[in-house]
Amino acid sequence: MRALLVLVAALLAAAPLAAQDLLPPAPYAYKQLDDPRQEAKAQALMETLRCLKCQSQSIADSDAPMAGDMRHQVRSRIAAGEEPEAIRQWLIERYGDYVTYTPQVRPLTLPLFAAPVLFLLVAALLLRRRFRKARKGEA
Amino acid sequence: MSEATPPARKRAALWLWLPLALFAGFFVLVMVGLLRPADREVASAFVGKPLPTFDLRPAIPERPGLKTADFATGKPRLLNVFASWCIPCIAEAPQLDALARAGVEIDGVAIRDREEDVQRFLAQNGNPYTRIGADDLSAVQLAIGSSGVPETFVIDGQGVIRHQHIGDIRIEDMPKLLEKLREADR
Numbered sequence: 086m087r088a089l090l091v092l093v094a095a096l097l098a099a100a101p102l103a104a105q106d107l108l109p110p111a112p113y114a115y116k117q118l119d120d121p122r123q124e125a126k127a128q129a130l131m132e133t134l135r136c137l138k139c140q141s142q143s144i145a146d147s148d149a150p151m152a153g154d155m156r157h158q159v160r161s162r163i164a165a166g167e168e169p170e171a172i173r174q175w176l177i178e179r180y181g182d183y184v185t186y187t188p189q190v191r192p193l194t195l196p197l198f199a200a201p202v203l204f205l206l207v208a209a210l211l212l213r214r215r216f217r218k219a220r221k222g223e224a
Numbered sequence: 225m226s227e228a229t230p231p232a233r234k235r236a237a238l239w240l241w242l243p244l245a246l247f248a249g250f251f252v253l254v255m256v257g258l259l260r261p262a263d264r265e266v267a268s269a270f271v272g273k274p275l276p277t278f279d280l281r282p283a284i285p286e287r288p289g290l291k292t293a294d295f296a297t298g299k300p301r302l303l304n305v306f307a308s309w310c311i312p313c314i315a316e317a318p319q320l321d322a323l324a325r326a327g328v329e330i331d332g333v334a335i336r337d338r339e340e341d342v343q344r345f346l347a348q349n350g351n352p353y354t355r356i357g358a359d360d361l362s363a364v365q366l367a368i369g370s371s372g373v374p375e376t377f378v379i380d381g382q383g384v385i386r387h388q389h390i391g392d393i394r395i396e397d398m399p400k401l402l403e404k405l406r407e408a409d410r
Contacts, residue, residue, distance in 0.1 A: 106309045106336035111361045137266050137371035150336055151371075154362035179369030181269045 106150055113160035114153030120164075127160045130169040133186045134159070134176065143186065268369030268377075268388045275303075275383045276367040280357025283334040283342045290331050290357030295383035300408035302328055302401075303377040304353070305365055307335040308345035310373040316392035317349035323398075324352035328405060332356040333364055335373055376401070380408035 118124040128145065134155065136147035144152040144159070162172050176184045188194055279291040295301060304320060306313045324330055332353040334342050342356065359365055368377065368385065378387035378401070387404040389397060 106307060107338060107341065108336045108360060140264060140266075151362055151365075154336075155366065157361055158363065158366055176366075177269070179268060179270050179366065180266055180371065183266055 108150075110150070110153045111157030113157040113164075115156075116160075118160050118164055123163050124160075126169050127156075127163045130163070130172060131156055131159055134173070135184050135186060137180065137184065265390045266371040267390065268371075268385070270369040271385050271388050273385060275379060275385060276364075278357075278364045278367060280333065280359055280364060283332070283337060283356040283358035284339055284346070286343075287332075287351075287353060287356045290333060290355045292383060294331065294355060295379050296381070297329075298381040299329065300378060300380045300386070300405050302330040302405070303333065303368075303379050304330055305333045305335060305370050305373055305375045305377075307373045308337050308341040310335075312392035313345075313374045314349055316374055316394070317352075319393040319395060319398060320352040321350045323393075323401070326402075329354050333359050335359050335362055335365055378404045378408050 118127060131145035132143050134144045136142045136144045136149055136152040136155070138149035138151050139147045142152070144155045159172055162175075163169065173185055173187070177189070182189050182191065188197060190198055275292050275295055277292045280289050282289040295303075302323065320330060330352050332355070334356055337358060337360075339358075342358075346353075357364070370377075370388075372390070374392050376389040376393060377385050378389075380386050386408040387401075389401060393401060
């Protein structure tokens, strides 16, 4: 019985190991930047970037080695003085809009940004007509 | 009064069907999503662009490392992103071997790998690579828009990425890959 338990435990441990690399995580995968302001910038950016391995997680949330390497990439670029939006664009250039959780203005997403403005305009026009009618009624 | 009621009632009866129609539409949408899940592969947006500048140290002493200038040979090459810890990479090894034997030059980028592991992997599965660069931080992988292992890129003689194959190369993928190599040669 004990041998069986050991075997099961060994199998459970071996399966994830087989598909994982054995290298230590990238230097900045789990280490914050020394400058808290830079780290805050990096953190804010990482929370809005998609992990390409675990696609519903952000790279800030994921423990996939690739997400660690992406965090390293983000943190070392921020430390080198790059702006977060430039890093986001760098990734979009390579992976498309899918890599970022922040909606980008594109022909396809334009209605998303234009609709509120349009609604406000229509509302303003309607209100103006209402007020004019009301004033005429008074007169 | 009696003349006005029938059309109005007819219209009301039509409206009554609307929720059911909406539900049917929703049901179809859910079933399509369940039966044909969306493609979860992230294609590189870097196809058509020149390789970014990189210079990787050799992953094993038996082969040189890999840098951008190695691709400016005038002949198309394959860039294979792989890892010894990647199981589909074992599945595509025979296909890579066949390509290498057919005279296709293949360069490897080993993702997050140790020298002894790469050596063991190549001893077991064959070594189709002319050069193998070690990408310990997935930096080159990120720079070319690759989101996993294995992935294979067709690079033309000027170092421009011409095609990306996501996942292991299966026998049925070979004709398309060879076609893309020929296209890159033109």
